[in-house]
Amino acid sequence: MVSRIFDDIKEEITKVLKTEYKTDLELIWTFPRSSELGDISFPLFNLSKKLQKSPQEISNFILKNFSYLDIIEDISLQGGFLNVFLKKDKFTSKIIQNLLKQDQYGTSTLKSQERIIVEHTSANPTGPLHVGNVRSSIIGDVIGRLYRFLGAKINFRYYVNDLGRQIAPLVIGYQLVKDKIQPDAKIDLWVGKLYAVMNTILEINQIKDLLKSKGFNLNNKYSKYELKEEEIADYIQQIKNTDDLEEQKEKIIVQLQKLLRIQSSLLERIPDLYDILYTLTLENIEDLSSQTTLYVKKYQEGKDQEIIPQFRNLTKKVLSGHIETLQMLNIFLDDYDWESEYAWSGEVPLILDELSKKEYLKHDNKARLLICDKIANETSYKKKYNINYEIPDLIIVNSEGISLYPCRDIVYHLHKLDAFDATYCYNVISKQQQLAQQGVKLALYGLGKPEIADKIEHFDYEYVSLVGRKMAGREFEYVTPDELYELTQTEIYEILKNREYSQSQMDEIAQKVSSSSIKYHILKMDPQKAITFDVKKAVDPNENSGPFLQYSYARALNILLKAPEKGINVQEILDNIDKIEMKIEKEAEWNIVKLIEELPHMLIKSLKTLKPDSVANFSYSLASAFHKFYDACPVLVVKDEAVKQTRILIVYSIVKCLESLFEVMGIDVLEKM
């Protein structure tokens, strides 16, 4: 465990108080509002009340009996706060000596007993990753990196949803066009277009079937796969005039209008692809809706040797696009788990049987529901997770007898920890899936495996919306990291064009800066907050951004690189650290020292509270403090030898701190930019 000087001081004071007042006293320390008040501060109000003595009396007693630690300059009482001023020179020396002892400052063995699985991204392989998906990737990656930094073994996993109903129409569409047209974009982006079209055709098909089944007259002039404006007007009239349907009425009308809107939007944006897919579907597929169901069923059974490779190959293609995007963001995965494998393993019927035997399943025709509340009541679940409301049932098998996503997820989680012999597992999945994730845990409880369930945590994060609305893959509406990447690169080249860099240097800089820019923009925000994504802001390399940090690093490193020119041997200073008398002159220097001290503790707190954004915000504080220092404190040209050496050491420390922070955030170090 990392001990902290401030805690030592607190212990000393507590000890002193205990000799006089006997009882155990709860003492806390905080940072004062302003550094003029002191470096750390102990509020004495609660003691004052408990001991029935004024803060003045307590303070006097402490001052009289406290043997000053060698790093304390002065202690004074102001308005009930006992303010401690540190000996800046001594404190700095201590902190920097400590920093030099570590290869990577801030690392520890705190979590060395842990083996952690982090599952993240796990996007539907029906299109490219968008900034909503990569919020999961970025958060998950940093959580894992934090654990690794603090000593744990990490395993990053991606759950491939290759089995859903959403993929089937895509597979059907791809088979129709694959020999006729070539992708005109990055493969996952191109598939995203295909998916939007096929899904729209399917949904039109389905709603027309629904109308037909309700006894409406459909105009045969129009095909089952398209919607026309005049056609809809007729249907809406029919729906309004019918007495059936009541509550469904509104829904159907809204859905019709929505489909029409999507259809015309797609026709406008990708007319050629829409046209060819529509025509081929009409010519070759009798009934897309039932064909879809058939495909899903066959793939889920895992026996049809013609269909399996169709699903697999397409999914792999899209996945390769995802991996490419993630690599660009410095995010690397260790393993991929295929949903289909868990359907084929034959375990789904077994767990359904067991849950059924324990009467944890409710039957509704062929559909089956997990009675979550019953499990939660009959096990320790509600107590353990402090839940005092009724948990709704979860549908796990549909009325066609097809098992749904949660079934595979239950099987997956039964074995998930084994794959890495993990002590804990985080699933970084959007908040919308909260209930389903809870359902999986409850199923494990129901199966008598609470010890597994308790090691699995749903790390939820809020959605990313786009200029007031959500990303919608089904409508081919999203901002992709790839797109942002292009935009940032253009911006960066604009900034770099007047500098003397070679093309390859410029490429490297642009690539690393773009990546950090996108990543940091998402990382710096609290995962619990819904983001409205502003492309312009994300691409802006100024303000609180990844490039700002990279610039700070390059600027600091440059001082060290220039040192020999001024006859300064940095290595010699580092080697003789214990002989050097530190001299802190300015506020800007002192502020940095305090941040250096804080870094290891900040990392631990960030992991404890699971707030990766605090790493980003701390990094910004440090970089910002460095620029203030840079402006106020010349390093290489200062005359006083002690001041010069101290400043060299501060700059060196900043470089080390930023290297650590970059490692945790997965941001590239740039020596020149």
Place this chain on the structure above:
RNA sequence: GGGCCAGUAGUUCAGUGGAUAGAAUGGCUGCCUGCGGAGCAGUUGGUCGCAGGUUCAAAUCCUGCCUGGUCCGCCA
């Protein structure tokens, strides 16, 4: 109706029991013959959603309410 989350400066966000609530951005004003101006300094801007309560002390904890997001029977 119920669960979860959010509400802080014009805007984007920090700040989960401590002193006068902080940044960034926008507007205005300064600073390069010094180690990199992707920078720094200054100025402008806030009844911390509302109302009670707990506490020496509340943006922070509790209760109620308001607003927004999201989930709650066959998508994943």
